[in-house]
Amino acid sequence: MAGKSNFHANLPILDGKNWDTWVKQMKVIFIVQEADEQVNTVFEKITNATTSKDAWDILQKSYGGDAKVKKVKLQALKRQFEFLEMKSDESIVDYFTRVVTLTNQMKNCGSTLNEEEMVEKVLRTLTHKFDHIVVTIEQTKDLSEIKMEDLQSTLEAHELKHGERNHGKEDEQALFVKFKKYQDEKKKWQNKKGSKKGKERVEDKPESSKKEEGGQKKKKDKSTI
CATH class of the missing domain: 4.10.810 (Virus Scaffolding Protein; Chain A)
Structure with a gap:
């Protein structure tokens, strides 16, 4: 006190x-x-x-936890690791954070998971946009010699390039949509304007012309009879 x-x-x-x-x-x-x-x-x-x-x-x-408790925890963590995969809207940094956090928890419970197994797990569970770089890594690198931090850097660089390409395509698509919309609106306006002018021409005709047209129509009808 x-x-x-x-x-x-x-x-x-x-x-x-x-x-x-x-x-x-x-x-x-x-x-x-x-x-x-x-x-x-x-x-x-x-x-x-x-x-x-x-x-x-x-x-x-x-x-530290009792040995039995650790064993139960490890089994649960192994199941999580088995079903772990990258989400479609997840970044490489966020996914690696999840993988490393989970594997550290497993090691604290007695897991003997090594870095090569972690690398293989990541390469198997990336989204489809990384398929090309995954094939390249598997064909040109020895997975047992790859460090997690090196793999993360490589995948981040690929993610950045992929994002830049997609951003360019999105800009082109947005520009095309705007141009198409402009063309459609212009065509619609021209059609509306042309229709209005045609109507004005009919309304502006002299009465004599309208009577002549009416008379010609009546004559035509009589000849038909």
């Missing part, structure tokens, strides 16, 4: 002019306090231990 009282009494005071210094001091204090609390928690767990081995076993079970 006395330690905590002294801790609070020694907190730096913010006076409105020492913001930068105050922030740095508070960060250090929070880190120290968190570490102190963590140490106290550990000591509480091993208080009743009579030997160093007892203390180690207690800590291993508390933080």
Whole structure:
């Protein structure tokens, strides 16, 4: 209790002019306090231990997990690894992060998965847009000598080039669609304008012309009879 009282009494005071210094001091204090609390928690767990081995076993079970628990976890992680594959909208960076995170969890549970198996897994589970580069890598490289970070760099470069090409195609397609729409609207406007002019010509004809046309039509009808 006395330690905590002294801790609070020694907190730096913010006076409105020492913001930068105050922030740095508070960060250090929070880190120290968190570490102190963590140490106290550990000591509480091993208080009743009579030997160093007892203390180690207690800590291993508390933080490392029991062997049976690890075995069950490993089986579950292996199933996840088996069905793991790249999503259609996922980037190389994000997919590699998922792969590495999962394999690290497996290793913590006792897995002996090596880097070559990780490389093979990645190459098998990429999306179709990487098919060409995958074939090239498999035919020209020894997979046992490829590092995950090197593979990631190669695939990122391919992803970038593929994205640039697609972006160019998308721009061309968008331009074509806009041009086609413009042509259709122009044609529609011209047809509408032509129809309107034809109607105006009929309406603007003199009455005499309309009567003559009417008379000619009647004569034609009589001759037909």
